[in-house]
Amino acid sequence: MSGTATKARDRHQEILDAAARVITERGLAETRIADIAERTGVSPGLILYYFDSKDRLLSEALTYANDQFYLRMSREIRRIDSAREQLRRLIDLSVPGYLPEYGRLDEWALWVEVWVRALRDPEMAKDREALDQRWRNQIAEIIRAGQASGEFTSTVPAEELALRLACLIDGLAIQVVMNDSQVTPERMHRTCMEVAANELGFAL
Amino acid sequence: MSGTATKARDRHQEILDAAARVITERGLAETRIADIAERTGVSPGLILYYFDSKDRLLSEALTYANDQFYLRMSREIRRIDSAREQLRRLIDLSVPGYLPEYGRLDEWALWVEVWVRALRDPEMAKDREALDQRWRNQIAEIIRAGQASGEFTSTVPAEELALRLACLIDGLAIQVVMNDSQVTPERMHRTCMEVAANELGFAL
DNA sequence: ATCCGACTTGACTCACCGTTCAAAGTCGGA
DNA sequence: TCCGACTTTGAACGGTGAGTCAAGTCGGAT
Numbered sequence: 001m002s003g004t005a006t007k008a009r010d011r012h013q014e015i016l017d018a019a020a021r022v023i024t025e026r027g028l029a030e031t032r033i034a035d036i037a038e039r040t041g042v043s044p045g046l047i048l049y050y051f052d053s054k055d056r057l058l059s060e061a062l063t064y065a066n067d068q069f070y071l072r073m074s075r076e077i078r079r080i081d082s083a084r085e086q087l088r089r090l091i092d093l094s095v096p097g098y099l100p101e102y103g104r105l106d107e108w109a110l111w112v113e114v115w116v117r118a119l120r121d122p123e124m125a126k127d128r129e130a131l132d133q134r135w136r137n138q139i140a141e142i143i144r145a146g147q148a149s150g151e152f153t154s155t156v157p158a159e160e161l162a163l164r165l166a167c168l169i170d171g172l173a174i175q176v177v178m179n180d181s182q183v184t185p186e187r188m189h190r191t192c193m194e195v196a197a198n199e200l201g202f203a204l
Numbered sequence: 205m206s207g208t209a210t211k212a213r214d215r216h217q218e219i220l221d222a223a224a225r226v227i228t229e230r231g232l233a234e235t236r237i238a239d240i241a242e243r244t245g246v247s248p249g250l251i252l253y254y255f256d257s258k259d260r261l262l263s264e265a266l267t268y269a270n271d272q273f274y275l276r277m278s279r280e281i282r283r284i285d286s287a288r289e290q291l292r293r294l295i296d297l298s299v300p301g302y303l304p305e306y307g308r309l310d311e312w313a314l315w316v317e318v319w320v321r322a323l324r325d326p327e328m329a330k331d332r333e334a335l336d337q338r339w340r341n342q343i344a345e346i347i348r349a350g351q352a353s354g355e356f357t358s359t360v361p362a363e364e365l366a367l368r369l370a371c372l373i374d375g376l377a378i379q380v381v382m383n384d385s386q387v388t389p390e391r392m393h394r395t396c397m398e399v400a401a402n403e404l405g406f407a408l
Numbered sequence: 409a410t411c412c413g414a415c416t417t418g419a420c421t422c423a424c425c426g427t428t429c430a431a432a433g434t435c436g437g438a
Numbered sequence: 439t440c441c442g443a444c445t446t447t448g449a450a451c452g453g454t455g456a457g458t459c460a461a462g463t464c465g466g467a468t
Contacts, residue, residue, distance in 0.1 A: 011445090027324050029233050033426065043447045045428085046258070054426065112319045118382055119313055120231050129384055136386075163376075163387070164399055170378060171371025178322055180333055182340075195368055196400060215415090236455065245418045251455060 012050055013164055019061035024106055027038050028058060028113040057074030062114050063127045070082065070131070074138060084202060091192045094169050098185040107178040111170075136166045140188045141201060149201045153201030161199055216254055219244050219325075223265035228310055232262060232317040266318050267331045273311045274335070287350030288406060294346065295396045298373050300381045302389040312381040340370045342360060347404060357405030365403055372399055 022031050033054055036043040051057035073093050080086045092099055095107050118128040142163035146152035151163040154161060169192060174181035197204045222243040222367045226235050237258055241248040255261035277297050284290045296303055300312050325349040344366035348354035360363060373396060379387035 027320065029320075030324075032424090044426090045448065046446055048427065049445075109323055112316065112323065115316050115378060115382065116231065116233075116320050119316065120234075124383065128382060132379070132384065132388070157404065160395070164395060167375030167395075168368065168372045169372035172367075174319060174374060175336070175371065178319065178329065178332065180336065182337070190367070191364070191368060191371075193253065195403070199399070237457085238455075248414055248456090249418065249458085253415075258456065 001104070004049055008056060011046075015047060015050055015057070016061050016064045019057060020065035020110065023058070023065075023113060028062075031058065033057075038054060040125055047119075059117070059121065059127075062110060062117065062124070063131065064109065066112050066114065066131055070135060070138075077138070077142070083142050083149060083151045086142045087146070087196060087200075088193070090139065091169070091189060091196070094173060095185045095189050095192070096173055098189055106177060108173045112177075113176070136162045139166055146200065146202075154199060156199075164199055165192075165196060168192065205352060215250075219251060219254055219261070220265050220268045222268035223278065224262055224314065227262070227265060227269075227317060228313055232321070234406075235262065237261075241356070254278070263321065263325065263328050264329075266314060266321065267335065269314050270311065270318065270335055274339060274342075281342070281346070287346050287353060287355045287384070290346045291400060291404075292397070295393060295400070297391045299392050299396070300377055302393055310381060312377045316378070316381075336370075340366045343370055350404065352404075355406060358403060362404075368403060369396075369400060372396065 015036065019031070019036045022035045022039050026035065033047050034044050037047050038059070040047070047057065048054075051060070070203060073090065076093065077086050079088055080089055093102070096106060113130050114124065116129075118125040136159075140158045142167075143152060143158040143161050147154070147158060172188040172191060176185055176188050193204060196202075219240065223235070223240045226239045226243050228394075230239065235387060237251050238248050240261070241251050244251070251261065252258075255264070257405065280297070281290050281293055284293055297306070318328065318332050322329040340363075344362045347356060347362040347365050347369075351358070351362060376387060376392040376395060380389055380392050397408060400406075
């Protein structure tokens with residue numbers, strides 16, 4: 001019984017994982033069930049045994065992948081004391097391709113797919129808002145800590161500062177993930193740090 | 205001869221227009237040739253008489269629509285003298301749904317579709333970069349003018365300030381177009397103005 | 409009036425892919 | 439060893455929609 005349940009949960013996750021990778025490579029629109037089956041190493045029929053429909057699978061895969069990303073980042077940041085260093089680390093991790101050790105799994109490419117889908121699918125829209133909320137909260141927490149400790153001198157509400165920073169990161173990350181020749185990972189990083197210093201009130 | 209050529213160019217544009225509208229409504233993925241034909245008021249066959257393939261048509265439609273948006277904004281801004289007022293107007297026009305007179309044609313929804321496509325289609329990627337370049341230049345021009353006239357006191361290069369502002373606008377517009385409950389059009393507008401004031405150096 | 413070329417139609421073809429299903433395999437427990 | 443439930447397969451089905459094409463329309467030029 002429990003053995004079966006475990007096995008089933010593994011398959012479930014295995015498929016979500018494969019799906020996320022295929023979507024990253026081929027794009028949501030070009031992702032076929034057959035691709036996901038092949039990547040998982042099973043027959044196409046099995047995919048539909050675990051998921052009611054392609055659509056549900058794709059939606060789940062998108063939120064799953066972004067969830068993973070958030071959790072990884074959250075874990076890393078919790079280990080750091082200084083709010084300033086937490087912020088730096090958050091920016092490091094947000095710049096696509098900035099840290100060589102995190103290969104080009106391009107979470108941001110998945111985000112863009114989430115946006116497109118959320119535009120029409122209410123279910124996805126709800127998930128997206130929750131994900132974004134959590135992300136902005138994470139940033140706001142850091143800022144609040146910095147304000148409390150005196151590391152950041154701005155008296156603007158942390159929640160507002162978090163919105164500014166989160167959206168700047170989004171906008172820049174888009175350019176970077178698109179390979180814009182003017183916006184390299186290094187430049188995005190520098191820009192984020194400078195704006196953060198200006199807005200939060202700390203010296204670089 | 206010239207009559208024919210004119211007519212043909214009209215049809216071309218008519219189709220692009222219809223395509224842009226259909227894409228805005230249904231999304232790129234759900235847009236069928238039959239939809240565009242219906243919206244144009246012609247038979248499906250005719251669409252492929254004017255465009256080699258659905259893919260080319262959709263790509264053209266996306267850049268065409270964003271081009272239109274840029275031109276309209278550019279025209280409006282050129283009529284204003286003060287750099288500060290130019291900037292305010294640019295922000296007005298950038299916030300989805302902020303000005304009631306511009307109905308919800310949601311250029312930003314099209315931008316997201318452009319991004320997804322540019323991720324894989326090199327042709328689209330080239331167009332996107334050019335479009336973005338021009339947009340950032342537009343902002344940089346305004347900033348340069350304001351720096352020259354003393355309206356803006358920041359000495360950071362205009363090009364860098366333009367990147368910061370452009371990306372902030374992108375990031376916020378995404379939230380707004382997604383109907384994020386925390387990020388209303390009014391809030392986006394306020395945030396843009398405040399960050400602009402901070403970064404460029406002017407009083408609100 | 410007739411012809412010619414551009415424009416337009418809509419029915420047809422054809423490939424593709426999500427989904428279904430019957431049959432086969434696997435495995436743990438009685 | 440056998441039973442039954444869960445898992446897995448891969449072939450078959452069916453809908454969909456892009457792209458083709460042969461035939462028709464129309465207007466202007468000769």
